[in-house]
Amino acid sequence: MIKIEVRKGEEVVETVTAYLTKHDIKTGVIVSVIGALNEFSLSSMDKHDEKKVITTEYTEAVELSGNGEITDGKPHFHVTLGREDQQALHGHLEWGKVNEWFVHVYIMPLN
Secondary structure, three states: OOEEOOOOEHHEEEEEHHHHOOOOOOOOOEEEEEEEEEEEEEEEOOOOOOOOEEEEEEEEEEEEEEEEEEEEEEEEEEEEOOOOOOEEEEEEEEEEEEEOEEEEEEEEEOO
């Protein structure tokens, strides 16, 4: 198991991708993602056309948990984000910026 730390001022997908490239990790499992984000973008499917992708950007502090996979050296995150009002957002993390806290990504390489 490998722990990747995304620190203040860093972006999650970019940081994890750089780590995967540096360590030549092509395939694997994203076992767990935990932390908090301040800015992020989620994508999901349109309820009437599952091939249509809807992407939304947010600027708010949220608690983060998730998992995913690594294919061809690229991370694919599915996340749930807890808002201040205890409501949750869920979807594919396109990008996420850490401003105040941290994000820890635990991976298991398969190559």
